[in-house]
Amino acid sequence: MAQALHTRTGGRILVDALKAHSVDTAFGVPGESYLEVLDGIYDAQSIRFMTCRHEAGAANMAEAYGKMTGNPGVCFVTRGPGACHASVGVHIAHQDSTPMVMFVGQVPRPFVGREAFQEVDIERMFGWTTKWAAQIDDPARIPEFVSRAFHTARSGRPGPVVLAIPEDMQRETAVVADVEPAMLAPSYPGHMEMRRLHKLLSRAERPLMILGGGGWTSEACDDLAAFAKANHIPTLVDFRRQDLLNNRHPSYAGDLAYAKDPKVSERLRQADFVLAVGTRLGDVTTEGYTLLQPPRPQATLVHVYPDTNEMGRVYQPDLAIVASMAEFAAAVKTLEPLDWMAWGDWVKAARYDYLETLEAAESPGNIDLYKVMDTVRTRLPQDAIITLDAGNFSGWPQRFYQFTQFRTLLGPANGAMGYGVPAGIAAKLVAPEKPVVSFVGDGGFMMTGNELATAIHHGIAPVILVFNNGMYGTIRLHQEKRFPTRVSGTDLTNPDFAKFADSFGAFGAAIEKTEDFAPAFEEALTCGRAAVLDIRMDPEAITTRSTLTQARETALRAQHGGTLPAGARTSKPASAPVATNSEEAPAGAFAPPWQSNAPTPSTSTPRQAPAMAQTPEPATT
């Protein structure tokens, strides 16, 4: 397209390049290192700048935007400190294969390499976690760099790109034309490969499909659902990818998450044919590379992935198909359906086992978390969006919420705490007409809960459910398994989250018992502003399958030849610091901190002080 060329500053050229790529939102925390860009955005009617309160929040929102839309989420941060804060979002985008483009205001070009004020070497810092990290030194090349960034972020295996933009480069002027938006270059599976896939599948007795990774489209999910249905193939999904196949589909057989149903693990071990689509067959998926043996798995492996570099990285496939998700799914859907009677019982059992996991789980204490999940599941429409933080609480939504539509789940597959709240804000920004519910632990909430201010500032209304157990529960559980009764560094003193929310101008309510939840949830969904429900759960409800005490006692038994040592029994919830000797802690010591009869607060619980070891958890509410 012919364009009238005129002189522009680098900042303006960059904003125009973003406009050319239809960028409508940029998340960030301002810095004096990119004033020219902020000034360009001042005039750009089509780009809203979402001012955040911490760069981790901004980068997480940009990542979630990328997951929600399939287009790169754009983030702006300032030099070293901003880039360092934001790096968690880049790591999420990397491990979750999410398109993202982050710009870092950089020291002036003449200072580069002198370790100037706040300087960081962007290329080295982000060398491992990005698909591409570079610095733009010439304003005339901004359109070229932005074009490459958008191509790179979306093509093949999607991922993050980080570009440093020196502040003097942004001020310099150039005469340069804008580029056309980046084109997606899909890769198609070959005809011969599809025939071979058909043949390998026809020989299977216990086939399994695994869906995961990034780069999916709604059509791709529909096409694979049709293929799974026509061939009755039991299908598992990667950790936090349950929205790739309708959980009510007759082939859906569960997710390869942490703390999954052991039958799911067994199913993958038993499979004689695995069709892995989009998944890297990574650490979590394969339970630390044990469910499939590297490099040559016991099952026939067909690996479909959009990047040739991933093929054979850990597992040698029998058939490697380099293809993008939509193109592979469209092709596989057209294969002649196979006679599935050979695996009829296998698929039925897989589905049955999954349905069994939905049956009510026991939840100790005054709040029945199963019932909470039942309320969430029945109250929300199917297009509601769920965002997850990292932590054990996420086992409840991951197990009991049924995802039926694509892009209704945003969760950090890299297990980064602090994701849930920013992701909820980004999701509600992108889809204001849909309910957005964020699940987060008390630990994760205190990492990025400050972004409530961002939600209020921009009028965004996610519902945040804080699973408050007064501890970094996940680590506490690991601790109890490895070092039973020796609680170290995992207990927390929390503010009153309902009042905390209220102080931001959000709706806040404390949930003390099961019956409190449904009316509060209703109000949260309909109040028209951001809402926080502080679910003061029993710390015993450490997973959907076991209590904290059970985990501790199992570990103690293992340490003591199968019997529980005298005085070691801990039958009450154990959120409080637990006796470092094996004597039973006094009864009141295990009361959750918010219970009215909880003992007097103490401000610290030094690890070394034996007298404090039996001190109750500080009351905070």
Ligand SMILES: Cc1ncc(C[n+]2csc(CCOP(=O)(O)OP(=O)(O)O)c2C)c(N)n1
């Ligand atoms: C950014 C980050 N820091 C630390 C960890 C290690 N970690 C994993 S889960 C967890 C505890 C989470 O606590 P909380 O959010 O309260 O959830 P809970 O496990 O209690 O349900 C920690 C510290 C992590 N995954 N991410």
Ligand SMILES: [Mg+2]
């Ligand atoms: Mg917790």
